[in-house]
Amino acid sequence: MKLLSLDIEKFMTIGEAKVSLSDRGLVLIQGRNEDDSSAESNGAGKSTLLNALCWVLYGETAHGLKADQVVNRKSGKGTRVCATVEDDGKRYSIVRHRKHPTGKNHVQVFSEDGEITKGTDKLTQEMIVRLFGCSKDVFLASIYASQEGMADLPGMTDKNLKAIVEEAAGIDRLTRAYDIARDRHNTAATRLASEETKLESTADQLRSLVGEIKLLKDKVTEWDAQREERKANALKEAGRLGAEAAEYELSLDTDRSSEDIRAEIERVKATIAGADKHRDLEFDARGAVVSAESNKDRLSREYSSFVEAAKKAALDARGVADQVGKPCGECGKPYGAGDLDAVCSNHKKRAGDFVAKANELKPQIEAADKAIENAKANLEKVIAARPDTTAATEQISKLNNELLSVSRIEASVKVAKDRAKDARAQADSIARETNPYLSMISTKQERAKELRSSLGELKANVEVGRRNIKELAAAREVFSPKGVRNHILEAVTPFLNERTAHYLNALSDGAISAVWQTVELTKKGESKDKFGISVNNVYGADSFAGLSGGEKRKVRIATTLALQDLVASRATKNIELFVGDEIDDALDESGLERLMGILEEKAIERGTVMVISHNDLKSWIRQTITVVKKDGQSRMEEA
Numbered sequence: 001m002k003l004l005s006l007d008i009e010k011f012m013t014i015g016e017a018k019v020s021l022s023d024r025g026l027v028l029i030q031g032r033n034e035d036d037s038s039a040e041s042n043g044a045g046k047s048t049l050l051n052a053l054c055w056v057l058y059g060e061t062a063h064g065l066k067a068d069q070v071v072n073r074k075s076g077k078g079t080r081v082c083a084t085v086e087d088d089g090k091r092y093s094i095v096r097h098r099k100h101p102t103g104k105n106h107v108q109v110f111s112e113d114g115e116i117t118k119g120t121d122k123l124t125q126e127m128i129v130r131l132f133g134c135s136k137d138v139f140l141a142s143i144y145a146s147q148e149g150m151a152d153l154p155g156m157t158d159k160n161l162k163a164i165v166e167e168a169a170g171i172d173r174l175t176r177a178y179d180i181a182r183d184r185h186n187t188a189a190t191r192l193a194s195e196e197t198k199l200e201s202t203a204d205q206l207r208s209l210v211g212e213i214k215l216l217k218d219k220v221t222e223w224d225a226q227r228e229e230r231k232a233n234a235l236k237e238a239g240r241l242g243a244e245a246a247e248y249e250l251s252l253d254t255d256r257s258s259e260d261i262r263a264e265i266e267r268v269k270a271t272i273a274g275a276d277k278h279r280d281l282e283f284d285a286r287g288a289v290v291s292a293e294s295n296k297d298r299l300s301r302e303y304s305s306f307v308e309a310a311k312k313a314a315l316d317a318r319g320v321a322d323q324v325g326k327p328c329g330e331c332g333k334p335y336g337a338g339d340l341d342a343v344c345s346n347h348k349k350r351a352g353d354f355v356a357k358a359n360e361l362k363p364q365i366e367a368a369d370k371a372i373e374n375a376k377a378n379l380e381k382v383i384a385a386r387p388d389t390t391a392a393t394e395q396i397s398k399l400n401n402e403l404l405s406v407s408r409i410e411a412s413v414k415v416a417k418d419r420a421k422d423a424r425a426q427a428d429s430i431a432r433e434t435n436p437y438l439s440m441i442s443t444k445q446e447r448a449k450e451l452r453s454s455l456g457e458l459k460a461n462v463e464v465g466r467r468n469i470k471e472l473a474a475a476r477e478v479f480s481p482k483g484v485r486n487h488i489l490e491a492v493t494p495f496l497n498e499r500t501a502h503y504l505n506a507l508s509d510g511a512i513s514a515v516w517q518t519v520e521l522t523k524k525g526e527s528k529d530k531f532g533i534s535v536n537n538v539y540g541a542d543s544f545a546g547l548s549g550g551e552k553r554k555v556r557i558a559t560t561l562a563l564q565d566l567v568a569s570r571a572t573k574n575i576e577l578f579v580g581d582e583i584d585d586a587l588d589e590s591g592l593e594r595l596m597g598i599l600e601e602k603a604i605e606r607g608t609v610m611v612i613s614h615n616d617l618k619s620w621i622r623q624t625i626t627v628v629k630k631d632g633q634s635r636m637e638e639a
Contacts, residue, residue, distance in 0.1 A: 001086075001087050001131075001576065002087075003083065003085050003575070003608070004021060004086055005021055006019045006021060006053055006056075006081070006082070006084075007083075008048075008049075008080075009080040010071065010075040010077070010078045011048065011052050011055070011071075011080075012048050012052070012070055012072060013044075013072070013632075013633060014048050014627075014633070014636075015072065015074075015075070015633040015635060017049075017634075017635065019636060022608065023576075023607045024607070025600075025603045025609070026596075026599060026600060026609050026611065026620070026621045027608065027611070027621065027623045028611050028617050028621040028623065028624045029611065029625045029626075029627065030046065030613065030624060030626050030627070031043075031045065031614075031627045031629070032628045034628060034629060042614075043629065044627045044629040044634060045627045045629055046612045049610070049625075049627075050062055050579050050610075051070075052081045056081040056082065056095070056096045058125075058129075058136040059096065059125065062144065067098070068099065070098060071098055072633065074633050078100055079097065079098035079099060079100060080096070080098075080103060081095070087131060087573070090111065090112060091112055092109060092110065092111050094107070094108075094128060095107065095108045095110070096108075109124060132575070134575075138567060141564060141567035141568070142564065142567055143578050143579055143606075145557075145578075145580050145581065145583050146580075146581035146582060146583065152556060153556065153559040153563065154514060154533040154552075161533070162518075162531040165516075165518070165531060181472060181475040181476040184472045184475075185475075185476050188465060189469065191468075192465050195465060198458055199459065202454050203455065209447060209448045209451065213441055213448070215331070216437050216441045216444065217441065218331065220441070227430055227431075227433060227435075230430050231427045231431055234426045234427035235427045237423040238420045238421075238424045238427065241419045241420035241423060242416070242417070245412075245413045245416035245417045248409050249409070249413055251409055254406065256402075256406070258406045258407045258410055261402055262403060264399055265399045265400065265403070268395050268399065269283065269396060271392055278385065281382045282383060282396075283396070285375065285381075286379055286400050288371075289372065289376055290403060290404050290407055291407075292368060292372040293372055293404070294408055295368050295371070296365060297412070298411045298415050299361055299365045300365060302361055302419070303365060306354045306357045306358035307354070309350075309354040310354035310358065313347050313348070313351035313354060314348075314351045317348045320340050320343045324336065346433075350426075493517070495565075495566060495569075496562050496563065499565045500516065500559055501513065502562075503557065503558035503561050503598060507554040507557065507591065507594045507595065507598070508551070508594070511539055512535070512536070512551060513535070514534070514558060514559055515535075516532075517530065518530070518531055537551065550591055553586050553587055554587075554594075576607040577608050577610075578606045578608070579609075579612065580599060580610070580611045580612065581612040582614065583611075584615055585613075585614070592620075593620075596620040596621075599611060626639070
């Protein structure tokens with residue numbers, strides 16, 4: 001797990017800061033308190049970076065501050081911290097807010113594919129812990145070493161040291177494993193009876209499914225009959241509309257079509273010498289009126305047809321709903337709301353489709369009214385300017401009236417035929433509908449097949465359960481307290497001794513040794529639990545108490561770092577960051593130089609090591625972040 005960067009806004013003393021955390025090597029964090037010259041670097045906010053990182057990941061600082069305690073006092077609101085991390089080559093951003101104008105008090109997580117925040121902050125926090133592979137305590141113990149938090153491990157009592165080692169070694173996980181194994185063994189004895197119950201239950205479910213499938217097959221027949229009825233109704237409507245078109249055609253009192261009448265009009269117009277152009281204009285103007293009125297008439301009929309069809313479909317839907325609670329004509333079972341949902345939904349959909357078609361015609365009808373108005377106005381202008389061709393004009397007028405009447409009837413015929421065509425298309429659509437009960441039958445048949453398979457599996461499970469009892473008994477023994485203790489003695493102690501020797505060799509050139517012991521021999525030569533750290537200086541004291549202050553400091557650092565390595569091994573993911581908070585304090589020049597060597601080693605191991613210190617370490621550490629506090633707020637200066 002690589003920590004890439006940290007963006008901080010109005011968090012504790014920091015107003016705003018952005019810090020890179022990835023592959024920086026050694027970085028020195030110093031402080032300058034310009035609000036209180038007597039405090040020098042104290043109170044500047046050097047540790048705020050770690051607190052911000054801990055808070056954005058776990059909702060609580062390293063020192064236990066949470067909720068409104070982390071809000072910048074000067075601002076009083078708007079706290080936001082964003083940590084960008086990389087895990088297995090994929091980047092994530094974790095953003096936590098407090099009293100923020102947009103983020104409120106929520107925590108969010110983003111990946112390269114977008115936001116992956118869960119439904120609640122609790123679920124999101126659980127996802128963050130899974131992402132990092134450790135809790136807050138393990139996270140801090142893995143990456144953080146401080147002067148205040150550095151325990152006097154060599155001087156502890158057997159009881160206290162034992163508690164720390166067991167916690168660091170993760171013995172609680174093995175204890176939980178033992179509890180699980182014990183509980184599983186205790187419940188295995190009743191599992192056979194449970195399997196028999198499941199067997200009977202499965203048989204009952206299968207019988208019930210068979211009955212449900214039979215009922216659904218009856219529903220298939222019923223639905224098919226209803227579909228045929230709807231199809232017949234649509235075909236009947238198509239026939240009615242066809243008859244309506246025929247009636248319109250019979251209503252014509254002339255054998256001439258609109259095209260015939262227009263041809264005669266053209267012949268009359270040709271007899272009017274010198275008025276050809278005007279007649280053309282007048283004819284076009286009248287034709288525009290006729291066309292506009294015919295178009296409106298057609299649209300109005302279509303609109304009325306769709307409205308009536310929508311009403312009929314809505315009535316059909318209500319008629320279906322009225323059947324709820326009434327007995328089935330075949331089986332006598334009262335219809336439930338779910339039984340008629342498909343039929344009712346189909347009628348409602350048809351009603352909605354007809355309403356949508358009617359609404360689509362409204363703007364066309366309004367446009368047709370406007371077109372009629374414009375056409376009539378234009379006709380009036382043409383008539384006012386026409387020459388005196390009274391007789392011919394009267395004949396043309398009669399012909400135009402005849403044309404208007406014929407055109408309207410022809411338009412009505414077309415509308416009726418178009419609607420009949422739509423009704424036939426609807427009947428075809430109904431014929432292609434899939435019976436919804438078929439998929440339900442298929443699903444239940446698959447379930448019945450699964451249940452039949454389960455019957456055989458359940459019988460086999462009885463024998464498997466008997467074998468499991470023996471296996472669980474063995475597992476309980478493995479994870480018993482005796483097994484846990486053996487794990488600690490055989491694995492933890494050598495690890496602690498190897499890491500402690502590694503750090504002490506670097507700090508003291510091998511002059512000082514510190515050996516972790518978890519057992520001791522009694523006078524009878526028997527082994528018993530006894531936790532302690534045996535310390536020896538080849539050039540001086542043979543116990544921890546006899547060491548000088550600087551030598552004790554080195555032993556404390558070495559044992560603390562070794563214990564921290566043990567804690568880090570508990571995390572499921574390696575975190576590429578280490579923070580040393582004033583761990584250089586009380587070391588002489590030689591000890592400080594050796595500590596820097598260890599920190600450089602950790603920088604290679606972790607990628608980034610941040611050293612928080614009051615001391616001037618620039619001769620060892622090139623990169624420096626200075627936290628400057630002024631007017632109640634801190635800022636970051638990097639060099």
